[in-house]
Amino acid sequence: MVDVTTAHFLHLCRIISPNFTLYTEMIHCNALVYNPKDLYNFFGEPWEGKVVQLGGSDPKAMAKAAKLVQDDGYKEVNLNVGCPSPRVQKGAFGAVLMKTPNTVVEIIQEMRSVGVTIPITVKCRIGVDEFDSYEYLYDFIKLISTTTGVDHFIVHARKCWLKGLSPKQNRSVPPLKYEVVYQLAKDFPNLTITINGGFNTTAHIREQLSLVDGVMIGREVMDRPMFLATVDASHHNVLPENIKTTEEVVDEYLDYVMTEYERGTPHSNSIVMAPLKMLYGGRRGKEYRRRLAALIMPRTKPLPEIVRDMQQMMQEMDFAGSGSGAESDNDNDNDGNVPAQLSACA
Incomplete structure (x- = not known):
């Protein structure tokens, strides 16, 4: 999710x-x-509720970074040992660290030694390359949890191949093995186990929450951000009248854009406006994205002008008059408040 889950997208x-x-x-x-x-x-x-993901393999540098994160007011840090991209392989971090669990332990222990007291979590895969047996994963989780005090693991239910598969292929070619994560939850009842990988309906999410402690949703939120509103209706007992329409979301986001502009945050127009791209689906969504792309160009166009033109575009397209809002996934039953964690953005 690098270059996707930016600060703007999270907002x-x-x-x-x-x-x-x-x-x-x-x-x-x-x-x-x-x-x-x-x-x-x-x-x-x-x-509260924003988790900073860090990558790296040098314990001292990772500790310095985590301390900076804490000192700036962020409430939780996540050590990513599941990313398979060529960049992380070259730097010997991400999923590479699953091969050297003692390094993971050293990183977390160094973080604690410099005064990092906020929660530290670990995001990993069920395996990497030939290190893909359940015994290896079990020992990996046991070593880290017993030597560092980390008690929350987010586990992507696919292994990854560092050689031979691209990052995109590593999200689809290795099969999903949810049962491996379920077994971890059984074997480590005192740990918080969150499952990640391929969840795109509220029914599928509900099924997981009876087997593990939480669900992380990544690609579905990237492709369809308003899916979060659908999950709210199903899992958080949010009444329909309290769920924002897509048009209300756009209006609030444009207010945020102007606040960031006035603050002087140094990001390009395309990066600031990118989170709005996938809010609408279907044929009207294609027209919406085409017009949004045209608004952003040229790159030198002042951001306030883009915001003004975007507001005018929304009036012209009149989504509100067409009855838009949170999209349904044909799973409308509401099971009330669910006592489990729902995370977005892998």
Whole structure:
């Protein structure tokens, strides 16, 4: 989700619903260590429920980065040991760290030694390359949890191949093995186990919450952010009249854009406006995205002009008059408040 779950995208998600734990894109620890005054530009405003994902393999640099995150007011840090991209392989972090669990332990212990007291969680795969047996995963979780005190693991239910598959293929080619994560939850009843991978209906999410402690939703939220509103209706007992329409979400987001502009946050027009792209589906959604792309160009166009033109475009397209709103996934039964964690953005 690098370059997707930016601070701007997370703010859009929070406008849609405040009821989810949101994970930032993974940022390498050195980016923070070398730019300690730029954390707001990386992650946006700190709030309860925003988790900063860090990548890296140097325990001291990771510890410095985590301390900066804590000192700037962020409430939780996540160590990503599941990303399979070529960039993380070259830097020997991400999923590579699953091969060296002692390094993961050293990183977390170093974080604690420099005074990081906020929660630390670990996001991993069920396996990597030939290290894909359940015994290996069990030992990995046991070592980290017993030596560091980490008690929350977010587990992507696919293994990954660091050689031979692209990051995109690693999201689809290795089969999903949910039963492996279910077994972890049984074997480690004192840990919080969140499952990740392929969840795109409220029925599928509900099924998981009877077997594990939480569900992380990634690609579905990227492709259809208003899915969060659908999950709200099904799992958080939010009444329809309290769910924002897509038009209300756009209006609030444009207010945020102007606030960031006046603050002087140094991001390009395309990055700031990108979160709005996938709010509408169908044929009207295609027209909406075509017109939005045209509004953003040229790159030198002042952001206030883009906001003004976007507001005019929304009036012309008159989505409100066509009865738009949170999309349904044909799963309308409401099971009330669910005592489990729902996370967005892998």
